[in-house]
Amino acid sequence: MSPHLSYDLAHGVAAIPQALGLLVIMAGIGHAAVADGRRHRFVRLSTAIGLGLEFFLAAGLIRLSTTRTFEALTVIVIIIGLRRLINFGLREAEKALA
Amino acid sequence: MSTGEQVEDAVKEALHVCIPIVEALGAVVILLGVAIGFVAYVAVVFGIRPVQFKVIRLRMGRFLALGLEFQLAADLLASAVSPTFEQIGQLAAIAAIRTLLNHFLEKEIEKEERETRAEVDACSIAQAVPPRVLPLAEAPHAA
Numbered sequence: 001m002s003p004h005l006s007y008d009l010a011h012g013v014a015a016i017p018q019a020l021g022l023l024v025i026m027a028g029i030g031h032a033a034v035a036d037g038r039r040h041r042f043v044r045l046s047t048a049i050g051l052g053l054e055f056f057l058a059a060g061l062i063r064l065s066t067t068r069t070f071e072a073l074t075v076i077v078i079i080i081g082l083r084r085l086i087n088f089g090l091r092e093a094e095k096a097l098a
Numbered sequence: 099m100s101t102g103e104q105v106e107d108a109v110k111e112a113l114h115v116c117i118p119i120v121e122a123l124g125a126v127v128i129l130l131g132v133a134i135g136f137v138a139y140v141a142v143v144f145g146i147r148p149v150q151f152k153v154i155r156l157r158m159g160r161f162l163a164l165g166l167e168f169q170l171a172a173d174l175l176a177s178a179v180s181p182t183f184e185q186i187g188q189l190a191a192i193a194a195i196r197t198l199l200n201h202f203l204e205k206e207i208e209k210e211e212r213e214t215r216a217e218v219d220a221c222s223i224a225q226a227v228p229p230r231v232l233p234l235a236e237a238p239h240a241a
Binding site: 006010013016017020024027031047050051054055057058061062064065070073076077080083084087 | 118121124125128129131132135136139143151154155158159162165166169172191192195196199202203206210
């Protein structure tokens with residue numbers, strides 16, 4: 001018997017941050033659409049994507065407790081890489097706006 | 099069955115109860131961070147509370163790092179009941195990668211905290227020091 005959390009429970013719980021992340025990204029797209037200027041639009045969109053990725057990371061970490069595979073770990077590493085990339089892009093955009 | 103084996107079995111049973119609890123605690127911490135982050139995001143979007151997105155991400159990142167710490171603890175406990183070398187090896191690899199992830203997350207949080215603090219300091223200095231008004235003779239282009 002595996003001593004870990006139930007697979008269904010962890011995946012069910014992980015669906016919450018995943019759905020919220022999707023909602024944040026969709027709201028960010030809407031928020032960016034009403035922004036004035038290309039740069040502001042870019043900043044709003046990339047911030048929303050960055051925040052959405054944070055929610056996806058949370059979902060991945062919850063799922064990782066039951067899915068102990070290297071694939072699941074790779075997905076999380078990719079998400080962290082994307083976060084870094086978006087952070088870098090945001091910093092550059094902020095510099096350009098300043 | 100000897101006393102040693104009985105104690106060993108009791109420890110294994112206790113760990114089978116403890117591990118899912120520690121994992122669930124980690125999931126609860128992560129979910130709490132998610133809820134706090136989402137509420138803060140909604141407050142920003144609807145203009146209820148003007149907080150920088152960076153601050154929301156930092157706050158969430160701290161919860162994620164703490165949740166990961168709980169999961170690492172569960173991995174460590176699980177290593178005590180893993181009977182085969184293969185399972186222990188797999189656990190060790192996953193624990194090592196989790197430790198790395200935690201390290202990177204913490205480094206990122208520290209970096210962003212430093213930047214946010216520097217921005218706040220710069221703003222407070224700009225607000226605290228009133229602009230120096232030069233007398234007419236000192237002012238450039240006065241002549």
